[in-house]
Amino acid sequence: MKATGIVVEYNPFHNGHFHHVNQAKQLSGADVVVAVMSGQFLQRGEPAFADKWTRTEMALRGGVDLVIELPYVFATAQASEFARGAITLLDALQCESFCFGSEQGEIEPFVNSLELLEANRQAYDRLIQERVQTGISYPKALNDAYLSLTHGLEGFVDLTMPNNILGYHYVEAAHASKSAMRPLTIQRIVAGFHDPLQRGVSIASATGIRNAFFEGESIEQLSAYLPQASIQLLERFHAEQNGFVGWEQLYPLLRFTILREGPTALARFADVTEGIENLIYDAAKQAGDFESFISRVKSKRYTRTRIQRMLTHIFTGYTKQSLTNGQPEYIRLLGMNKAGRNYLHEQKKAIPLPVISRAADLKGAMGQLDIQASALYLQAIGASSLKKEYTTPPIYIGGNSAK
Structure with missing residues (x-):
């Protein structure tokens, strides 16, 4: 069996993602699509809209065959480290190619740019x-x-376009690691990365969909942009947690953490530099909601994304001392269908990293941070059991990918 890899967040899984999965399989000629997906916190320094198990099931219902988790240290890192972690895992899973969506739509310009910068x-x-x-x-x-x-x-x-930037770093990471994976890209269609919703079309950006939910639109009102399985799974998550997740929901706990730590202690967290801890502390003293807080901190030098990554690390307790330039140490299995299970079985002797299906088997610092970040996310959203990280097995969907 031949696999192609994709790097995803599915925050949430929408019609554009469904298009990407199908096009990746068609363009690569692969038998299975392997997705490496961020866990409870994401690359732009945000908590996931819905938990990783809900998003894993969306992926499997939407045509992905195998879903693994990108460890926290890579999932919340700047683009180059995010890409390095993801590409390393896809390579370890013996993917023949990887395929990303881009505004460019052709792979040659990415290769040309890499050669120029080298x-x-x-x-x-x-x-x-x-x-x-x-x-x-x-x-x-x-x-x-x-x-x-x-x-x-x-x-x-x-490289002014967000998906092109990530795509470039995927190609760069594969080149740096001497991976044999073939880079592929498909054109991002209809909606850009940050575009607001456009009525009368079936594809919207995940940002636009999330913003519409937070502004009060219902799942039913946004059903045109989502596969039916995503709608059902989002309805389930919404009912269980009484809402979706964003920084506004987590801000009370974040604010408490900032005020408890104080400026001196804040400086020890990853990515907190150049005295910005004082500004963060002062903003937390004044701002009663997240948007008011972030408006007091962001600037020409400190983008919203950069600040949100700092806040994510403060929230999860990820310090500068914990920073690592190491490699992924394991493959955390989140879900699979029959084709994905068969592929894993076929490749198991060739995979150089341990495939972990239980959180209890995550022994190292990297794995323990994944567990801690997930526990704090669950606590913040009011999950009924913090043991969910330990008790949730890999999701299995019988049958093959959606066609």
Whole structure:
């Protein structure tokens, strides 16, 4: 059997994701689609809209054959580390290719850009440092340096677009690790990464869908953008937890943690740098809701995403001392269908990492952080049992992928 890998968050799984899964299988000629999915906290520094088990089942009902979890240390990292962790896991699972959605829609510009930056690494790094010293954010400095190198040239990927940025880092990570996986991309259609909802179409961004829910629209009102299985699973989660999850819901516990720790202790958490702990502490003293809080902290230098990653680490207790540049240590199995199970059985001798199906088997620091982050997420959303991380087995859906 041949597998293609995809990197996902499914926050939540919508019609655009269904299109991606089907196109990935068609473009790659693979028998199974393997998804490496972020757990309870996501790359933009946000808690997941619904828990990882709900999102795993959405994926399996939507055509994915095998779902594994991207460890917290990678799932909440900047794009390059996020990509490195995900690509390493897909490679370990012996995927023949990986396929990502992009605004570009063609793979050649990604390869061209990688070759250009590899050939001009010193000049690129110097341009980045020069731009950072002007006080702009690091992502803006990266883009300015890239634009300087590609000015007037054609055939390179547009790295101002969010999915292109992630796609570039996937290709870069595969190249750096000398992976044999073949990179593939499909065109992102209809809705952009942050686009608000457009009525009269069937595909919307996950951001637009989440925002509409938080603004009071019902699942039924948004059913045009979601597969039927996603609708049913979201209704179940909403009923069980009396709502969906965002920073507004977690803010009381986050605020308590910030005020309890104080500025000096806040400085020890991952990504908290340059004295911003004082601003975070002062904002928590004043702001009664999350949006008021974030508006007091974000700036030209500190983007919302960067601040949210800091807050995620404060919330979960992930400190600078815990930071690792290591490799994924295990494959945490979240769910599979019959084809996914058969693929795992066929490849088990070739997989170099332990395949973990029970949280109790996560012994190292990386795995313990996954457990801790999940427990804090469950506590914050008022889950009936904090043992859910230990008692939930991998989800199994009989039969093959959706067609």
